[in-house]
Amino acid sequence: MKTRQTLNSSDTNHTNSLKRPLARFKKQVERLEALKGISEHLSWDMQTYLPEKGIDPLAWKMKHLEIMQNKILRSNRLQDLLKELKKRVDELNPEDRVMVNLVAKAHERVTKVPKELLEEFAEASVRGYSAWELAKESNDFSKYKPHLEKLVSILRSEIEHRGYKDSPYNVLLDDYEPGLTTKQLDHIFSRLKEELIPIINRIKNSGHKPETAFLFKKYDHSEQIRISKIILETMGFDFHEGRLDESMHPFCSSFGPGDVRLTTFIYPNDIIHSLTSATHEGGHGLYDMGVDPKFYKTPLFDGASCAIHESQSRLYETIVGQGLPFWNHFFPILKEAFPEQLKDVSIEDFYRAINKVEPSPIRIEADEVTYQLHVLIRYEIEKDLIEGKLAVEDLPKVWNQKMQDYLGITPESDSKGVMQDVHWSEGSFGYFPSYALGNLYAAQFYNTAKKEILNLELEISKGNLIPLKNWLNEKVHKYGSLETPEEIIKRVTGEPLNPDYFINYVKEKYAKLYP
C-alpha cells in the first residue's frame, strides 16, 4: 500500500511546495478571524446590554483582543508566509488569492503603524463611544470634544505612518471602499448636488405639504417591535439564525452562519423610525445571512465593501420599503396594529407621508433625496478634519453652517446636529461616503432586478419578497468579499457604477409625488 507521503510526492513539487505554506497561512487566518469575531461579539454587547458602569472591563478585554490580533498580524511567521504566497499569487485559486491580499493589507497597516498607536486608538474608540452617549444625552459637546480630538489626532498620525497619495483622507476611504479616492468622490458628489438641489427646491416651492402628524402619535413600544419582526420575517430574515434587539444606534452584526443580529431603536412617538430601521438593518442582515458559509473563518466571510453592504440596506429601506407595492401588503397589517393612530388614513396618505421631502436635521430620518446632502456635509467635514483644515472645536459651528448652506436649516441642538451620529465617536472616519454610494448602487441593482425578476413589484405588493431576496442572494450576497464592488456591479448590471440610475429613480418617483 502506498503511504500518504508517497502519494503526495507524486504531485508536482510545484503545487506541493505551495500547499504547505498555504495551510500554515490559513491556520493563522483562522485565529485572526476568531479574534475578530469575538471583538464583534463584545462590541454588540457594548451597544445592547452593557450596564452603564461596565465600560472599563469591556474596554480592557477589547484592548487585549486587539493586541492579540496585531501580534499575529505583526508576527514574522505571517510576514514570511505572506512574502512566499504573494510571490506566487498567480498560482493560487481566486479565493485564496483574495484572502492573501486582504490579509496582506491588514498586515501592512499594523507593521507600518506603531503598536502603541493602534492600542491607543482601540481604547480611545471605546471611551469615545461612551463619552458620546453621555454628551449626546446632556447636549454637551464639550464632554465629547476631547475624545474626538484624541481620535482625530491618532488617525492623522496613523495615516502619516501608512503613507498616502494626494489626500490623507484617501487612506481611510480605501479602508472602507477599496480604491476609492477623494477625486472620484468629489466628482460624484458635485453631480449629485447639481441634480438634487434643484429637485429639492422645486419640491419646496411646489406647495404640496403632505400630512404627517399621524406618523408621530403615540405608538406602543412592543407593538412596534412586533411589526418590525413581521416585516423582517417577510423579507426572509430567519429568526432561528438571528435576533432583533434594541440599541441607541441601530446596527447589524454577523457572528457567523446561524447568528446574525440586528438592532433597532424605538421612539414612543414615531412609527417611521422603527419601520425604516427594520428594513434597513434587515437589508444588511439578509446580505450577511446570504454569504456562502464556506467562506466562514476567512476574511471572505464579509460584504464586498461598505457601500455594497449599504446598497442592500438602502435598497430595502428606501426603494422597496418606501415603495407603494410594499405598503400595499403591509399597510393593512400596520393599520390593524394601530387602528386608533391610523384611523381615516389611506394608503395614499401614508405613502405620501413616508416619502415627504423636507430638509430636516437628522440624517437617519431624512428622505432619500435630502439624504445624500447629509452625507455630503459629513464627507466635507471629515475630509477637512483629517486633512488638518478644520479643528474639532469648530465642528458645531461648521456643521450648522453647512446645514444652512445645503439644506437651509439649523439644528436646534448639537445633540440633533453634530453629535447625532455614532461613527466619529468610535473613530470611524471615511465611512460616511459609503452611505451615498450605497444609494447609487441600490438604484442600479434594482433597475436590473426589475428586468430579471418576473413581476417583481407585483410579487412585493402581494407580500412575496422572497424572489428579490433569492435574486440578491444569487447575484450579490453569496460572493462575500470574493469580488470587488466594481466586479460585482459590472457582472450584475453590465456596467460600472453610474449615478444616473439613482437620479432617474428619484426624478421619476418624486415627479409623481410632487407633480
Place this chain on the structure above:
Amino acid sequence: MKTRQTLNSSDTNHTNSLKRPLARFKKQVERLEALKGISEHLSWDMQTYLPEKGIDPLAWKMKHLEIMQNKILRSNRLQDLLKELKKRVDELNPEDRVMVNLVAKAHERVTKVPKELLEEFAEASVRGYSAWELAKESNDFSKYKPHLEKLVSILRSEIEHRGYKDSPYNVLLDDYEPGLTTKQLDHIFSRLKEELIPIINRIKNSGHKPETAFLFKKYDHSEQIRISKIILETMGFDFHEGRLDESMHPFCSSFGPGDVRLTTFIYPNDIIHSLTSATHEGGHGLYDMGVDPKFYKTPLFDGASCAIHESQSRLYETIVGQGLPFWNHFFPILKEAFPEQLKDVSIEDFYRAINKVEPSPIRIEADEVTYQLHVLIRYEIEKDLIEGKLAVEDLPKVWNQKMQDYLGITPESDSKGVMQDVHWSEGSFGYFPSYALGNLYAAQFYNTAKKEILNLELEISKGNLIPLKNWLNEKVHKYGSLETPEEIIKRVTGEPLNPDYFINYVKEKYAKLYP
C-alpha cells in the same frame, strides 16, 4: 536629579531581582484573565441571547479562547517565571503569593495532564451535555450512559496524571474547595444525616400540611421580572453595575467591576421560582460586586471558593429570603402586584407555604431541610464513581435506592431521578458538596451577623437590607480569593466551619413551623 534607574539601583539587589520576574509574571496573568473573562462573556451570551442556530460559530470562538489560554499556561515562559517565583514565595506580599499559587495550580493541571486528554475531556463534555438533554427528554438513561462512562474514565485518568492522596476524588474536591477532603466531608455529612432525618420524619408525622396552591396560579411574566428587580435593588444590587436577564438555568456572571449579570427563569404558573432565583443569584451578585476592584485582572478577583460563593446565595435565598422579616416588608408589595392570586392569603399562610418541608424528587425544588440529603446522595455516588467502586450502568438503581433510604421516595422516572442535574453531563464532578457546605457557611455567617449588626432582623423587616450587605462586603466579599474558606470563616466567626449553626437554625425555625 536622580534618574529612575539610579533610584532603583539604590534598592537591595534582592528585591530588585524579584521585581522584574513578578512584573513579567503579572503580564502573563493579565492576558490569561482577559481570555478567561472573554470566555465568560461568550458563555453568558450562549445562555441568554444566542439564536437557535448560532451554536457553531460560538463554539468555534470558545475553542480558540481555550486554546489560547492553555498555550499561555503551558508556555516555557510562564513555567520559568513560576519556578523562579515559587522558589522565593516567602518574599512575596500576600496578594502576590496567592496569585502565584493559583496560577501554579492551573499550570500544573495543563502540564501534568496530556494535552490530548484535556481536549478529549472538552469534547466529551460538550457531547455529554447534548446527549443528556436528549436522554432526559426521552427518559432513556442508555443514551446518556456511554457519555457518562467516557467522562468518568477521562477524569479518572486525569487524576492518575495529577496524583492524589487517600482518594482520587480529593483531587476534584480540591478544584472547587481548596484543601477539602472526603474524610472531612464524610464526617460533616454523617452529622447532617443523623440530625436531619429525624427532623424530616417528625415533620412528616406532624400532620401539618401547609396550603401552597396559591403559589402556582398564573403569574404575569413581566410582573415577576419587575418584582425580582425590586427585591434585588432592595438587597443592594446596583443596576447601574449589573443586569437581570432570562436563561433556562439561572446563573450569575461577573465581567469585572461595574458589570455583574444575573439571570432568572420565569414560569408562568409559579411565583416561587423567580423569587428564589432573584434572592439566590442576587446573593452571588452582591459577592461579585463587593470584591475589591484592585484585584481585577488577577485571579484574586473571584470568590474564596464555590462553597463560600454558595453561602452568599443561600444566605439570601433561604435564611433571609424565606424568613419572616423579609416578607414582612415584601409581602404587601407582592400582594399589590398580584391581588387576584394572593387574595385572602395572609403573610402567615405565605410564610408557611414557601417553607413547606416535604421530601420530593428534585433537588432544586427541595426545601432547605431535605436539600442537604439530595446533595449527600450525589456526593456518595460521585465519590464511588471516581473511586471506581460503582459502575455507571448501576447508577439508576443506586440512585433510586438512596432516594428511598434517605428521603423515603422513589422518583417516577430516571429523568426526574438520576438524570435531573446537568453537572455530570458536562463532567462536573466534585462540585455538589459545595451546595451543602454553602448552607453550613451561610448559617454560621448569619449567626455572627445577628450579633454584630444592630437590630438586623428588625431592619430587614423594614426593608432595610443594606446593613447586611455592608457587613458581608466588609467581612467576606472584599477579600476576593485572597483568603481560604477556612481563613475567612475563622476570621469572621471566630471558629472553623461548624455544622451546629445550620442544624440549630433548622431546628429552631421548623420547630415553630411544625410544632
